[in-house]
Amino acid sequence: MSDSDIYYSANDLMELDEETDNECKSQPLEPNNDNNTKAKGTVFLYFCAVTVNLMMLVFGTGVVWTSPMIPKLKSNDTEINPLGQPVTTVQISMIAGIPLIAQTMSTLIFPKLPDILGRKRTLLCLAVLMVLANVLLAFARHLYIFYLARSIFNCCYGIGIVTAPIFLNEISEKHNNGRIGCLMMVFLPLGNLYAYLIGPVTSVKVFNLLCALPLIPHIICLWLFVPESPVFLASKERRTEALAVLRRLRSNRSSSEILEEYQLIEEALRERKQFKKRGVKDLFKKRLLRKACVITLGTCVAPHLSGVLVIMGFLGPVFTQAGTQLSGDSVAVLVASVKIVTFFIASATVETVGRRPLLLFSAGFTGIPLSLLGFYFYWKETDSSMVQYVTWLPIPCVIVYVFTYSLGLGPIPNAVMGELLPNDVKATALSLITTVVGSVIFVSTFAFPLVSESLGVHFCIWIFSGFCFLDAVFFYYMVPETKGKNYQEIVQILNRSRNKRSEECELC
Numbered sequence: 001m002s003d004s005d006i007y008y009s010a011n012d013l014m015e016l017d018e019e020t021d022n023e024c025k026s027q028p029l030e031p032n033n034d035n036n037t038k039a040k041g042t043v044f045l046y047f048c049a050v051t052v053n054l055m056m057l058v059f060g061t062g063v064v065w066t067s068p069m070i071p072k073l074k075s076n077d078t079e080i081n082p083l084g085q086p087v088t089t090v091q092i093s094m095i096a097g098i099p100l101i102a103q104t105m106s107t108l109i110f111p112k113l114p115d116i117l118g119r120k121r122t123l124l125c126l127a128v129l130m131v132l133a134n135v136l137l138a139f140a141r142h143l144y145i146f147y148l149a150r151s152i153f154n155c156c157y158g159i160g161i162v163t164a165p166i167f168l169n170e171i172s173e174k175h176n177n178g179r180i181g182c183l184m185m186v187f188l189p190l191g192n193l194y195a196y197l198i199g200p201v202t203s204v205k206v207f208n209l210l211c212a213l214p215l216i217p218h219i220i221c222l223w224l225f226v227p228e229s230p231v232f233l234a235s236k237e238r239r240t241e242a243l244a245v246l247r248r249l250r251s252n253r254s255s256s257e258i259l260e261e262y263q264l265i266e267e268a269l270r271e272r273k274q275f276k277k278r279g280v281k282d283l284f285k286k287r288l289l290r291k292a293c294v295i296t297l298g299t300c301v302a303p304h305l306s307g308v309l310v311i312m313g314f315l316g317p318v319f320t321q322a323g324t325q326l327s328g329d330s331v332a333v334l335v336a337s338v339k340i341v342t343f344f345i346a347s348a349t350v351e352t353v354g355r356r357p358l359l360l361f362s363a364g365f366t367g368i369p370l371s372l373l374g375f376y377f378y379w380k381e382t383d384s385s386m387v388q389y390v391t392w393l394p395i396p397c398v399i400v401y402v403f404t405y406s407l408g409l410g411p412i413p414n415a416v417m418g419e420l421l422p423n424d425v426k427a428t429a430l431s432l433i434t435t436v437v438g439s440v441i442f443v444s445t446f447a448f449p450l451v452s453e454s455l456g457v458h459f460c461i462w463i464f465s466g467f468c469f470l471d472a473v474f475f476y477y478m479v480p481e482t483k484g485k486n487y488q489e490i491v492q493i494l495n496r497s498r499n500k501r502s503e504e505c506e507l508c
Contacts, residue, residue: 042251048171048226049180052164053187054218055127059161060191061211062153063309066096067316067332068199068207082141082204089449091143096313097446098147099154104438106158108431113159119167119229120222126156126163127219134212138205170231171249185343185411192312193336200316200329234265288494292420293429295478299359299416300433302471303409304440306366307464310448311398318457322380322394331395335402342406355412356481360472362408367468369397369404370461377458409471419482419490 070092075081087095114122129152136149165184172180198210230249233242242265246258253261311318315335320328349358376393379386421429451460480493 042249044251045171045173045176045249046180047221048249049168049183051218051221051226052123052167053183054214055123055130055160055164056184056187057191057194057214058130058211058218059157060188060193061195062157062191063188064192064195064312064315064332064336065150065211066092066313068195068329069204070095070314070317071320072204080203083143084141087143089453092449093446095143095146095150096449097442099150100438100442100445102151103154103158104434104442106155107162107434107438110159111162111431114163114166115232115235118232119163119170120226121228122163123160123167124219124222126160127215127222130156131212131215131219134208134215138208167229170229173250186340189336189339189343192339193333196316196329196332196336200327230262231265231269234262235269288491289422291494293432295480296417296420296429297433297436298474299479300413301437301440302363302467302474303405303413304437304444305464305467305471306363306405306409307370307444307448307460307467308405308409309441310444310460310464311401313445314448315398319394319398321457322377326395331398334395335398338399338402339406342403343411346407346411349407354481355415356475356479358408359412359475359479360408362404362410362412363468363472363475365404366401366409367465367472369400370465370468373397373401374458374461374465377456377461381456381458416479416482420494 070087072080073083073087073092073095076086078084117125133149133153133156136145136152140146140149165181168180168184169177195207195211199207202210227245227248228241230242230245233239233245239262243258243262246262247255250258250261312335315332316328318328319326319331322328326334346358373394376387376390376397378384379390417429417433448460480490482490
């Protein structure tokens with residue numbers, strides 16, 4: 001999954017009744033008491049948050065790993081290519097696709113790992129495995145080692161992209177939950193930018209070692225200084241340890257406030273144990289619940305049908321082939337920078353403009369630059385005379401594409417899933433969505449090199465463009481506006497949208 005991708009699964013594992021209204025749509029497990037008293041987080045709290053987000057930065061490098069690496073693995077120069085011979089198109093598809101299968105499987109097989117080992121131990125184990133994976137990539141001389149190492153890395157990604165936000169939610173307070181949650185959304189594209197910057201100027205060995213470098217301070221600080229989540233400790237009835245952790249994280253709070261927060265954590269945990277979780281078949285029994293599931297699934301799949309992971313993952317090679325005024329690697333750096341800036345714009349506008357308008361705008365206006373980009377590659381591949389007049393076209397097209405994608409399709413599906421589905425089906429729905437989204441990502445990523453070689457890059461880009469326009473139609477007819485509405489109001493909107501039934505329907 002994309003950074004965007006990356007963006008939908010974690011917070012929706014929180015099985016709580018409380019709604020959230022912050023920019024990043026985070027759901028804290030504990031309903032913290034703010035009291036409006038000089039609510040400023042402690043330095044130690046932000047130290048913990050930055051430490052955890054160093055893993056997000058490394059995840060960001062993994063998302064775009066193929067962009068700087070594929071050209072090196074296709075090289076005939078043995079000084080550049082550690083394999084000794086160029087990889088074939090099928091092998092490129094396997095390098096990109098096989099790890100995505102492993103990633104999807106990891107999210108389905110190990111969803112309870114953070115509840116068994118704890119958040120901190122899980123993150124430590126993942127960090128060590130990721131260092132191992134990058135070292136294997138650095139010294140690999142055989143293609144199967146690349147398959148194995150990338151699969152290990154993506155397995156860690158699949159588990160870590162869920163565990164880290166849960167940990168951050170559980171250590172933060174209500175007033176700074178949004179700010180801390182937003183750090184993850186910044187570190188992921190920073191990881192993209194980091195990989196795009198160092199990839200073109202380093203060897204395969206140095207690149208992979210540098211990608212693992214942020215994990216060293218992450219492991220040291222996490223091991224020695226960062227405590228376990230107080231929510232996890234409370235769930236294991238380790239009251240003394242949980243209170244001690246809260247005192248470290250809440251040095252700006254009095255003892256009575258800390259004790260009150262701990263009591264709220266215990267109350268939230270008791271409520272969570274009362275939930276009767278439903279299976280997959282329960283998602284489709286009631287019409288209203290079925291409709292909410294379809295809307296959520298469609299909204300979460302839509303970003304990946306736009307081809308964002310494929311385009312970001314193959315950005316360098318594609319634009320090198322395009323023959324633009326800037327090199328493919330330079331375009332990749334530019335795009336990653338735009339992505340970071342756009343995130344802040346999206347965070348500032350989502351609560352003002354609303355989810356539905358941004359989704360409609362994002363899907364429609366993402367399809368337009370992709371269509372134009374497809375025409376450019378078509379003219380390029382057919383040796384049309386038009387190319388000489390529009391060599392400038394691909395760069396603004398991809399910038400507008402990333403900008404419009406990051407305004408809506410990237411961040412908003414998280415919020416939609418959190419707001420449409422009741423707590424007792426979120427875990428089941430998340431498993432279903434993870435499976436479907438993982439399948440879509442695998443098919444698109446695996447097929448892109450093969451289809452591009454046989455039918456042309458323009459054909460793939462036009463397919464992605466067509467899906468963007470279909471996404472806009474889906475959003476227009478299916479997705480309700482959920483901004484500023486509580487759960488019951490959303491239920492009423494879904495209920496009215498079909499046959500204008502007057503009787504009340506409940507999802508649960």
